Amino acid sequence: MMKFKLKYLAEAKDQFLALESGKDKNSQYKAVAKILGLMQINLRHPSLNTHNFGAISSPFDGEVFESYA
Incomplete structure (x- = not known):
């Protein structure tokens, strides 16, 4: 099974840290x-x-997907 490395935009990182610190x-x-x-x-x-997230296209000629919690 392949393990992926996630890369976060600055805004996403800030939001995740805010969730972590919010009681x-x-x-x-x-x-x-x-x-x-x-x-x-x-x-x-x-x-x-x-x-499948069709609103944007991948710069790598692949499909773009979205997942949500």
């Missing part, structure tokens, strides 16, 4: 951390709500 956001932080962990291990994991 009232603990359940959201856990959900996002779980999804990101699954994405690193297996992009086709059944727990991921993954869909």
Whole structure:
């Protein structure tokens, strides 16, 4: 099974850190951390709500997908 390295935009990193430090956001932080962990291990994991994201195109001639928690 392939392991992926996730790259974060500055805004995404800031939002994730805000979830981590927010006392009232603990359940959201856990959900996002779980999804990101699954994405690193297996992009086709059944727990991921993954869909083709047709609004943008990949600069690498591949498809772009989105997953959400």
